Amino acid sequence: MTAYNFETSTPNTWCPGCGNFPLLNAVKAVLQEPGEGETPTPPENLVLVAGIGCHGKIVDYLNINSFYSIHGRVLPVATGIKLANPDLEVIGFAGDGDAYGEGLEHLIYAAKRNIDITVIIHNNRVYSLTTGQFSPTSPLGFPGRSTPAGSPEPPLNPLELLLASGATFLARGFSSQPEQMKQIIREAINHRGFALVDILQVCVTFFNLHQYYAERVYTVEDHDPADYFQALNKIREWDYGASPSGTSPGGASPGKANPGGEEKERIPLGILYKKEAPTFARRLSPAGGGNREEATRESRTAAKERQALIEKILAGSK
Amino acid sequence: MTAYNFETSTPNTWCPGCGNFPLLNAVKAVLQEPGEGETPTPPENLVLVAGIGCHGKIVDYLNINSFYSIHGRVLPVATGIKLANPDLEVIGFAGDGDAYGEGLEHLIYAAKRNIDITVIIHNNRVYSLTTGQFSPTSPLGFPGRSTPAGSPEPPLNPLELLLASGATFLARGFSSQPEQMKQIIREAINHRGFALVDILQVCVTFFNLHQYYAERVYTVEDHDPADYFQALNKIREWDYGASPSGTSPGGASPGKANPGGEEKERIPLGILYKKEAPTFARRLSPAGGGNREEATRESRTAAKERQALIEKILAGSK
Amino acid sequence: MMKETPAIAGLDNLSVLVGGKAGAGIDRSGTILGKLLNRLGYRTFIYRDYPSIIRGGHTFSIIRAAKDRIVAHRDEVDIILALDRETFVHHQHRLKKEGICLCDAREKTALPDPRAFGIPLSEILREEKAPAVMTNTCMIGAFAKATGIDFPPLEKILRQELRKEPELNIKVAKRGYDAVNEVLTIQPLPREVLPLITGNEAIALGLVRGGLDAYLSYPMTPTTPILHYLAGVSREFGLDVLHLENEISVILTALGYAYAGKKAAVGTSGGGFCLMTEGLSLAGMAELPILVVLGQRTGPSTGLPTYSAQSDLLFALHAGQGEFPRFLVAPGDAEEAYYWSALGLRISWEFQIPALILSDKNLGESFFNFDRKLVEDPEAPDLLPAGENNKPGAGAGQDLPYRRYELTGTGVSPLAFPPLAGGVIKVNSYEHDEAGITTEDPRQTTVMQEKRLRKAEYLARALEAVKTVNTYEGEDHGAHAHQTALLCWGSNKGPCFEVGRRLGLKVIQPVVLNPFPTRQFQQALAGVKKLITVENNATAQLGRLIRNYGFQANGEILKTDGRAFSIEELEKKVKEAMA
Amino acid sequence: MMKETPAIAGLDNLSVLVGGKAGAGIDRSGTILGKLLNRLGYRTFIYRDYPSIIRGGHTFSIIRAAKDRIVAHRDEVDIILALDRETFVHHQHRLKKEGICLCDAREKTALPDPRAFGIPLSEILREEKAPAVMTNTCMIGAFAKATGIDFPPLEKILRQELRKEPELNIKVAKRGYDAVNEVLTIQPLPREVLPLITGNEAIALGLVRGGLDAYLSYPMTPTTPILHYLAGVSREFGLDVLHLENEISVILTALGYAYAGKKAAVGTSGGGFCLMTEGLSLAGMAELPILVVLGQRTGPSTGLPTYSAQSDLLFALHAGQGEFPRFLVAPGDAEEAYYWSALGLRISWEFQIPALILSDKNLGESFFNFDRKLVEDPEAPDLLPAGENNKPGAGAGQDLPYRRYELTGTGVSPLAFPPLAGGVIKVNSYEHDEAGITTEDPRQTTVMQEKRLRKAEYLARALEAVKTVNTYEGEDHGAHAHQTALLCWGSNKGPCFEVGRRLGLKVIQPVVLNPFPTRQFQQALAGVKKLITVENNATAQLGRLIRNYGFQANGEILKTDGRAFSIEELEKKVKEAMA
């Protein structure tokens, strides 16, 4: 058997040095090489969903089923695909503007429902494709093109928000650490339930935080991701630059925002939270207390039976 | 001086016994009688904003400036009014479907930005005006008209979500405890920053939880609302019925959901979290690091100056 | 108790109004009364009028029964069942001179009208320790006796319709029954009894008939009942029925279903539809099938949430940025709602375009008789030319690498779903090449735009074989009566057809509104000199639409108060317009 | 280095194309080149073509300079400045026989065309240790010398435009300048130099001129530059400029501003506009002023995000459920963009209705000369009939209790803002009474609907006094040339006016599209036998719109590839259409 070819011939138009490249490679590697003792998902059972932004181009570069969606709506599309066919492995790629801004409500609901999908956020903390505005995770004071005097709002901590929303898998990676990205993404895909991976993806053009991250990230150890409070503490350890007087990159005046001498804050990477819980599909099923019969679903096309049932209903409506 | 008349002659069409009545009365009382040592806000400086649902009718019953908005959009409207004129006291009334469902993203952003408004959620945990579907805070398994086999998703804990979003004032009241509602609402209005009050408002027609709440609620004491972790613990003490095996009202079979003999869960009421932080308007101002000159704002109408400035810009664009 | 039998007008046309406070069970009473008359063999129609209020506020239903098929209500009523005083005060003017009004004995003194008859409703309830909501049941019992209907058939209906405390209900009904005298006799008609369903139920069943896999919605009047109905039958039909966080999620999730090969429909009204328009444009670009039920209500904005309108036609036609084909149909009664929902779903899937069912509150929430014999087979018409490689699923098992947007003669590409062994299925909201990869190339853009619009041409051709414009030519009531035609769409079909019959006018009802059935419309206009458009909007939207195709209405009858045209009202206005 | 001077066509019409990879500073170069020619007294226009890609991908600008006013680009160019090889390969066909192409000396061997001249750009950069992006500056220096422009004026522009490392830039430019010989001489024209601004800047300044208090947006091409621009000048003008979480929030927050008495505008494109439609309908019902800049781009859906279209006209006209008046205007150049943005804001506020500025990528992102003398005073026209109690603010200080929706002759109610001592201001998305309290009454509903629609009538009357339809009748090039007219709207004004002039055709450009200026349009049509509509869409949307008013186009020139019409292309198509 020849190996499946995951490449397309589409020319890649990301900027040289963009953190999306290692992210793409990590995804490709995970899909190509199953983890130890795992049987690989057949490539035709994979479906990728993307939003609109630099991140979204990833689906053009992968020879895999894909739904290149609209800005902010990766989550409902991915939810629909997964519910329609539970055999498909659905992976969403979204931007920080996309998932934490434009369509934030869907993200919270996907977590609340524990939809069995994986979402990878290309969190470059800026709107890149629209040429550099502040985003939901830009540090307070970030001087984007829509906020030349500095962004007037502190960032969201998306992991904290999603923890509060009921997400069952939360992890953080860094685009300059490919091995760890692979490991996290692999575990996220294997997780049964809603998995979100926040990748600190460096945008070299509009917000180059490579050095900043490199000096601060560390991988969590001796961490029990099943423990809510441990998870919460790890998640809150870094606030994405919410405090202007803190050590986050204030963009406008990084010197001021990160005064020399003060200790640098630390940014934990790895799987920060993980918990087992019934998925939405399971709760819909009789086993989960619902009335969604998988068997009936299979035989949905039995038009004749339907017709008979319709006639019965009509006969009863007299 | 004759007292301002807060009543309208509009006939009230809430169901007899609806928890919206005491809520309306509490709001009226707070607006009428300022707290000790406070000067009352002149009635013409009050603005109410409502969503669409049973809750929204409250604005028809109050002889106060109001913006009866559309479903799910109380927050952006209230934000716009407050930013346009900081002298106005803006109070939003929203439903659980409205604010935690349809337009959830705005709520999170109002908290993130710390917009200086008060939002009161008539959280009856059901869609009432549309005749009884499950809502974002209905307990898991709730048999609404759209989920006759029981809702397949656990509820959000809105206070937990808002704490994670950066809200600076979070409180919970109960529509059958008018005095406490008054006190909470008064403090919420006085709070400088974003204040959310989640009122457990009994809907006698579609989800009558009066008795259920009456047996479980208590007022927090010895609680330091400025302490994040204390607040979080109080907020997580009750999960709005997320755990099917817990003691929340499962609606479908409350007996099963609340098995006899087991200890009843407790529902804390009162001000659960409170913190001082710069408001969005302050951050926009020079004092907050922004460039929004209040002085210039006052003289906005100086059309001549503007005209001259435009000519200068044009002259510079050659 | 009751004095001697008043003369009631011909039983080929009986109207009963039942009214009371919102939340008092008026709606349910209407259904029970409707079924009662329906089972006697009368053709039945129920018009429902209720405010956006859960309790209190005035609500009423008008149940009309006749020998012939009817699909509209009359202003004038024969009987009023007044569950509160307001009902009589409000509707007194409707009551025929020789009509009767049944009310609670307590109220009788306040209603000094000889047509009002007091029944000891509250007394009976008190004696039976029955809750106030059972006043209805008691009243219905009285009605049955007064109109000479036997008790057993009523009992049967009550058992079916009232699940809570059936015994007490029946007892109370019987006491009402026994408390009055027969004042007229409604003779059973020995003929087939037809189902009595709402337009919303017809849409729901039509969708199921068309092969629906999933219905997704966020509640919004007037389509919420479709959500409730399908949620109730989801198990039997193996449907996914989901109530999601908002309408944006609803349409995007539905497009996810479509991508995975499952037929999804969504239902909403104006405000929710606004939020779906971005998804609609995505469906157009990505060529994903989707069916949208758009139930119109009085706008703009929140408007009158529980009242009707026909003011979203042009919005529905142009909603979403850019240009892409869409199918738009406005059924006029239950049979059309059923047929076109089923066929609409097929069209959406065979052409991979959005299909919109334009409903309104009057269509969705009124009860109609459903006559199976009037319904064609929605699977019968061939839509795509034979031999074209464009049937759903045709992509599977091909030799070539699968290309989601393969260029074909009809513009319709083979449709396949994941998992497709050996094939990759890419859909894209950006302009794209045949494989679904993003492009910004000017030539490619033009070609793809043409491909998508070509589907509209083939759809228009396919619809030539289907009846897309209904016409009615009744008996000619005068030399040139047929030279005048009423133009109508959607739920105005009923009143227009009846008024047309009464006045001997031609009636033209285009059911399909896009692609516009120009040829069939032209044919329908043969011999017409004066065309009067009848619409529930302020700007004659259909009148404006037909101008695009070279036609012109020369009269307008418009109504914007949210209420349906009654026969009398429309007749009067038509006469004025003809004068 | 350079061989002898090639003959370049008449300097009354010079076109320069500068191209390279996205992210290489092409856009900036275009601006500098444009300003350079502009300051010499030439009338200048810059067409910009770039992909939705941050780095890489081919980008180019065409700078056109002429003695007379021009508002369109030509295909044929005199000079190509090729920052990469692809630029020459792509655009070779455009280059005049006697034109020249400047490129890096390294590339020259790969471009075996006698018109290509190598300049040691990379060598200079290496020597000066300048970053790659300064290749542009070096090239511009070479261009200036080659065209006989003095260095000091270039230096001045470079200092203004290049804030980062100005000295190095100037050094590099000078080295480029010194590396070539003069091949032609662009003589300065001794006359007034006009500002050179983009359509987006014109819109932004027009809004400010109209009294804007706040601009709210979520970034979306092609209106993002308005957000950036106004954010940059917010302090000087005392504006609130907010980038919010999504477009729903944008329009609803703006309506909050309007309620509080602050003039707000929002900007977006198709997908974002979809999300605003529900808010638009709210504005219609609640009678809140709002101005929406809708920048069209190639759809449907995400489409070609950085290319143009005119395919949202009918969507903009009908967007939002229900019926309510709206003002819709499509400016065709910078002066119109400025004037109508200012007047549009006034109209929105005086009539308390939504106003839409229908822009497109070509209008918004091209650079135009801005001639103050062509702009009327946007405060001049009287809009509302004198003596009516309906001016903004008229509500304050009245005797009566204030009623937000007071019925008036024009339908326009007195507008007041909180705090209003002694008055209560209630706006409502439900149907409401004069005080703003919810109603479901049928009569009230009809009256209020009429009130709102009455405003459209008065607006139409007010606009009679303003020039809403532009016509151009050039010199007559033949006996019946003026019997043919080109119909156009928005950014097609430029190419149509120029082609009309060349061919002696009449050109008709309705600027206001709703309320449609029927009388002025009728006048414009006087003597026209053949009307050819020129549009950047597939279905001739303006052609369809005019049918509603009884007019008919009998020819269509449509283009859907996202690119602007060039003069040559349009001329060819017009000739075909006339044949």
Ligand SMILES: Cc1ncc(C[n+]2csc(CCOP(=O)(O)OP(=O)(O)O)c2C)c(N)n1
């Ligand atoms: C409804 C809508 N609004 C706005 C846009 C324009 N838009 C395209 S990408 C983008 C932001 C991209 O930021 P992000 O999601 O962080 O992605 P990145 O480019 O940083 O990967 C925006 C605003 C759009 N396509 N659709």
Ligand SMILES: Cc1ncc(C[n+]2csc(CCOP(=O)(O)OP(=O)(O)O)c2C)c(N)n1
């Ligand atoms: C966009 C939109 N979708 C749906 C509706 C219909 N609708 C009106 S009220 C409501 C839900 C009300 O629930 P909630 O917000 O909890 O308010 P309650 O009636 O319980 O006070 C819905 C879905 C609407 N008006 N607008």
Ligand code: SF4
């Ligand atoms: S702009 Fe930023 S995110 Fe986009 S491709 Fe370039 S480096 Fe990557």
Ligand code: SF4
């Ligand atoms: S339905 Fe419920 S929330 Fe609405 S008025 Fe009645 S009791 Fe109150």
Ligand SMILES: [Mg+2]
């Ligand atoms: Mg980003």
Ligand SMILES: [Mg+2]
């Ligand atoms: Mg509720």
